[in-house]
Amino acid sequence: MPQTVDFDTVSTAGLESSPVAGALAGLRANEARYFKNKYDHVFTVEPAAEAQATVGWVHRILDEERGIVIASRPLEATEFQVENIRWAYVFYENGLSINVLYTLDDGGKRAVGFKLSDGMDVPEELSSFKFARQKSKLAGTIRGSYFVIKKEY
Template sequence: MHGILADERGLVIASRPLEATRFQVENIRMAYVFYESGLSINVMYTLDDGGKRAVGFKLADGMDVPEELSSFKFARQKSKLAGTIRGSYFVIKNAH
């Protein structure tokens, strides 16, 4: 995940990662990293040529946008389970 962030957007996350997981369902790979700051990053990577590939960012409720992600616009969405969610994403353009 950190390689994709660096290669695609030149991003280096300053916060310390606390937990990471990855799994595959059929032809889609998913990875999640949760950071000490409250940031969560996920990658969805379809293995098929021309498939969907994206990186998503989620901020904990009340968390300021980290400086390294200040160029992204974060949308707010209400969730019955999670309260207010703020998130953003970008599409992965290269093969990784």
Template sequence: MAYEVDFTNVSPIGLESSPVAVALAGLRANEARYFKNKYDHVFVVERAENAQKTIGWVHRILKQERDLVIQSRPLEATEFQVEGIRFAYVFYESGLSINVMYTLDDEKKRAVGFKLSDGMEVPPELAPRFKFAKQKSKLAGTIRGSFFVIKGEY
């Protein structure tokens, strides 16, 4: 079942099994607000079992680009296209959010982003490879983020 993320009344619907469900819901709402304000796009997520194609695409990029395998269970995902950019998001039980920004006409503007919910530890598969910068969010508290540039074609 699809869920339209409400960034006005933040809810952990679909994320309840996460030990940082409230913070992860804030992180998800933060992304929804960004896309509504920047692109007038409504952020809709699906349960992981209904979004296997999207999750598979994100995991394939992680594996092929950086030999990364995320250990946490995916809870939700979304995929959409705005202004010539394909976006995919996967929200994990640990509180991790991974997004792919994949421009369709410019291979130099493609990246994978990692965001950590407030209160979660850096996952061991990411800890030795990435440094995380902090940013404050009214919806999500302190978000820690990192990224890498995609070099291949997907």
């Protein structure tokens, strides 16, 4: 059953096994606040075991586009459509968050974004990416990077 992410009261529920659970919960809450403010969308997540199709879709894009295989265990995931954009998020045990922005119109924006929770190291499989920093009241310092999707999924 999907769980609504509350960005007023940040909870580590579902993320307890992460060594950076508090920072990852803040990162997840930061995403929830963004979607509520920008699209009036309520951000929900479910355990990765119940969101196999979403996790599989994200992993397929990573593998086919860049040959990336994430070593960490996925904890939670979500997939939804806002306006004409399909979004998918996977939150990993090591503190990594991966999102896919996939515009359904031909020629629209399509990209994979990586966000690292405060306090985590850059995973080896993402060491070739440069990460920019941003401050968040909910998540501390977030480091982010992305790449553009070239194929159809």
